[in-house]
Each structure stands twice: as C-alpha cells, then as structure tokens.
Amino acid sequence: MSLDSLTIAGKSYSSRLIVGTGKYKSVEETERAIDASGAEIITVALRRVDLSDKSGGSLMSLLTRRAHVGTAGEGKRWTLLPNTAGCYTADEAVRTLRLARELGVAELVKLEVIGDPKTLYPDNEQTLEAAKILVKEGFTVLPYCIDDPIVCKKLEDIGCAAVMPLAAPIGSGLGIRNPHNLSIILEHAKVPVIVDAGVGTASDAAIAMELGCDGVLMNTAIAHAKEPVLMAEAMKEAVQAGRKARLAGRMPRSRYANASSPLGGLIE
Numbered sequence: 001m002s003l004d005s006l007t008i009a010g011k012s013y014s015s016r017l018i019v020g021t022g023k024y025k026s027v028e029e030t031e032r033a034i035d036a037s038g039a040e041i042i043t044v045a046l047r048r049v050d051l052s053d054k055s056g057g058s059l060m061s062l063l064t065r066r067a068h069v070g071t072a073g074e075g076k077r078w079t080l081l082p083n084t085a086g087c088y089t090a091d092e093a094v095r096t097l098r099l100a101r102e103l104g105v106a107e108l109v110k111l112e113v114i115g116d117p118k119t120l121y122p123d124n125e126q127t128l129e130a131a132k133i134l135v136k137e138g139f140t141v142l143p144y145c146i147d148d149p150i151v152c153k154k155l156e157d158i159g160c161a162a163v164m165p166l167a168a169p170i171g172s173g174l175g176i177r178n179p180h181n182l183s184i185i186l187e188h189a190k191v192p193v194i195v196d197a198g199v200g201t202a203s204d205a206a207i208a209m210e211l212g213c214d215g216v217l218m219n220t221a222i223a224h225a226k227e228p229v230l231m232a233e234a235m236k237e238a239v240q241a242g243r244k245a246r247l248a249g250r251m252p253r254s255r256y257a258n259a260s261s262p263l264g265g266l267i268e
C-alpha cells in the first residue's frame with residue numbers, strides 16, 4: 001500500500017483513479033484497460049448490466065472474477081462501486097440500490113440522479129433526498145453532483161463519505177470547466193473530493209489533482225480513446241503526476257522573467 005493513499009470512509013485505496021466499465025468494445029478490452037489504469041475502485045451502472053448474467057464473456061463474469069464488494073480476498077483487487085446511472089428520481093435510485101444490496105453487490109455506492117437526458121446534469125433536489133435516505137440506511141454514499149460548493153456542503157452534512165463534483169457533462173470530454181468552483185469546494189470539504197465526469201485527456205486529470213482533488217473518476221476518456229489501454233495507462237500516470245505536483249507545491253507565478261542563471265557572480 002502506498003503511503004499516499006486515498007481514504008474513503010476509513011478504507012484506503014492505493015489508486016486515486018476510479019474508472020467506469022461502460023462503452024468498451026469488449027469485456028476483454030475492459031479488463032485490460034482497468035488493469036492498465038491501476039484503478040482499484042471500479043464503477044458499474046446497475047441499470048445497464050444484467051447482474052444475473054455471469055456467463056463467460058459477460059461483464060458480470062469479469063466483475064465476479066476480479067471485484068469484491070466488501071473485504072478483498074482471493075486475488076480480487078477491485079472494489080465494486082455500483083452506480084445508479086439512468087435514474088431520474090430519488091425513489092428510483094434508492095430502490096435500485098436496495099435491490100443491489102439484496103443481491104449482495106452494494107455497500108460503497110455511487111449515487112447518480114440525473115436531471116435531464118441532454119445535459120445529464122444531476123438533479124440536486126433528488127440527489128440530496130436520495131442521499132439522506134441511503135446514508136440513514138447505512139450505505140456508504142459517494143454522490144455525483146454539480147460543481148456547486150453549497151450542494152457539496154449539504155451532501156457532506158448529510159453524511160456522504162465523499163463528494164463527486166463534475167468537471168464537465170458526462171461523456172463530453174470537455175475537461176475542467178470551473179476550476180474556481182472546484183477550488184472553493186476543496187477549501188471547505190472535510191470529506192474526499194473526487195472529480196467525476198467530463199475528463200477528456202490526461203492533462204485534465206493532472207489538473208484536477210494539482211488543484212487538490214483527492215481523486216478522479218472517469219469512463220469515456222479511456223473507453224473512447226483510439227487506444228483505450230494506452231490511455232488508461234496515461235490516466236494512471238497523470239493522476240500520479242498531478243498528485244505529486246500538488247504535494248510538491250507549485251512555484252509562485254511571476255509577471256516577469258526570472259533568469260535561470262543568477263546574475264550575481266558572473267565572470268567578467
């Protein structure tokens with residue numbers, strides 16, 4: 001375990017990169033990309049996967065083989081993070097997660113309550129309502145939310161284990177649209193802040209980490225890259241580089257030049 005691990009609800013993860021399992025050409029490519037990303041937490045859309053289909057070559061067979069829900073064991077390094085993508089009301093999201101819990105696949109959960117199909121922005125009111133119910137029922141809730149410091153604060157106060165503000169709309173690859181808001185969220189948050197959605201390429205992930213985010217969750221940037229496995233590796237390295245740069249501390253910006261070789265002591 002690396003010294004600089006991501007801790008969520010008392011559990012430590014060596015990777016600060018969380019990846020999705022959708023949009024890949026095949027299950028085999030999904031596995032290779034996740035391995036290359038080094039991610040430990042893997043999210044899966046409960047409404048888009050047949051939980052009962054564990055036949056060879058299915059996504060569930062891969063997850064059954066490689067992921068665990070609670071404590072890791074038998075070489076199962078991936079932690080499953082089921083999500084409620086595709087849910088439009090608090091009620092739908094809560095019911096989906098209760099069902100998943102009954103099937104033994106929901107403990108740490110990603111709450112996603114969408115407001116409209118065009119932007120896929122979260123519905124704040126419904127997300128807050130669902131979070132309240134789920135936290136009360138003992139779920140460890142990681143909510144996808146808007147990059148709004150007030151909403152993030154409310155989710156934290158409800159008892160969410162982290163907040164996951166978007167960088168940009170899901171699947172847009174537009175990168176971090178509002179670094180200012182993210183920095184305000186980071187200034188006040190007492191739980192991990194994980195950028196979720198909208199990352200387009202490795203530099204976006206590095207910027208999120210340089211800003212001080214605790215982690216980055218992404219799917220499309222890897223799955224829809226020309227070479228997903230190579231991009232997964234790039235994302236792993238970008239998250240690590242951004243984190244290191246954050247810990248190292250950025251040099252102060254200067255309006256004018258500062259010669260790299262000091263002027264004092266010049267040979268006449």
Ligand SMILES: CC(=O)[C@@H](O)[C@H](O)COP(=O)(O)O
Pocket residue numbers: 019020021022043083085112144169170171172173196197198199217218219220221
């Ligand atoms: C996989 C998942 O949970 C998505 O809903 C998530 O928000 C990722 O978004 P990108 O595909 O833009 O990375």
